[in-house]
Amino acid sequence: xxxxxxxxxxxxxxxxxxxxxxxxxxxxxxxxxxxxxxxxxxxxxxxxxxxxxxxxxxxxxxxxxxxxxxxxxxxxxxxxxxxxxxxxxxxxxxxxxxxxxxxxxxxxxxxxxxxxxxxxxxxxxxxxxxxxxxxxxxxxxxxxxxxxxxxxxxxx
Numbered sequence: 001x002x003x004x005x006x007x008x009x010x011x012x013x014x015x016x017x018x019x020x021x022x023x024x025x026x027x028x029x030x031x032x033x034x035x036x037x038x039x040x041x042x043x044x045x046x047x048x049x050x051x052x053x054x055x056x057x058x059x060x061x062x063x064x065x066x067x068x069x070x071x072x073x074x075x076x077x078x079x080x081x082x083x084x085x086x087x088x089x090x091x092x093x094x095x096x097x098x099x100x101x102x103x104x105x106x107x108x109x110x111x112x113x114x115x116x117x118x119x120x121x122x123x124x125x126x127x128x129x130x131x132x133x134x135x136x137x138x139x140x141x142x143x144x145x146x147x148x149x150x151x152x153x154x155x156x
Contacts, residue, residue, distance in 0.1 A: 005140040006151055009133035019134035022122050023072050026089060029118030030064040033096035036112055040103040064089065078142025080135040083126065090126075093119045 009015070038057045042048045048056070068089055074082040097116045106112065125131055141148050 004151065005136050005148070006154075009129075009136055011133075011137075015130050015133040015137060018125050018128060018130040022086070022125050022131060023068070025118045025122035025125070026068050026086065026093075027065065029115060029122065030068060030089065030093045031061060032112070032115045032118070033093045033100070034060040034064060036100035036104055036115075037096040039106070039112075040100045043105050044103050064093075075135065076138050078139045080139050083135065086126065087123070090119045090123050 005011070034057060037060065038048075038053060041056060042053065067085065071082045071085040071089070075086075094116065097113060097119075100109075101113055104112070
């Protein structure tokens, strides 16, 4: 961000809606992708016992959830470079869906794989102007909080 946030972007509620939507789409899409990945493992290696099934699923879910959470905490703390980690998580999630496409055998396979629209939509929203304004808002807020609040009062 080069100059004043309020000169470069339209400040509206929609920037926060898009930011929260990206986080939600990432979380839900990663959760579904992890389940499809474990079901694909089960199709390839035979029936997994419940202990092995949950032993695969829970660590994958925890790693994805924590990485999404910490990345977005960094974004709300003004580190907009953390968006690269969100994009990496999207690529990992898409690779899980691709693995499921190749190896998941089920009569409702295409219903389960239709959830690939969640990370794709998150990626699309991450490239929008509203999401860039979301990033710039937190970056400007944490760079100089007092000056930002004074400018915020002028906007009202």
